[in-house]
Amino acid sequence: MRVAWRRPAAGLAAVLAVVVWNLRFDAGVSSAVRHYLDARAAYLDGRGPQVEMGPVMRAAAADAAVRATTAAAPLAIAALVLARPLRRRAG
8 A cells, every 4th residue: 555645744854854954053153143243342342352253153153053953853864764665565
């Protein structure tokens, strides 16, 4: 018996995995930008140390990528499991 819902469900899970990854990555980078701008404003006002954008954003992008991948991995795994062909029973 062919299960017709598996392929659309796999596609939906894959699309959701991409959306979740993108949203989580963007949230992480946006948060880092806000923190950088606050730290930079404090430096310019003489209330904090000098902060450079390059190192801050490299670290933030790496952290955001790890967190986004962790959030999207279950959906990606579900998509792969749903997309695999069903085995036919012998007999």
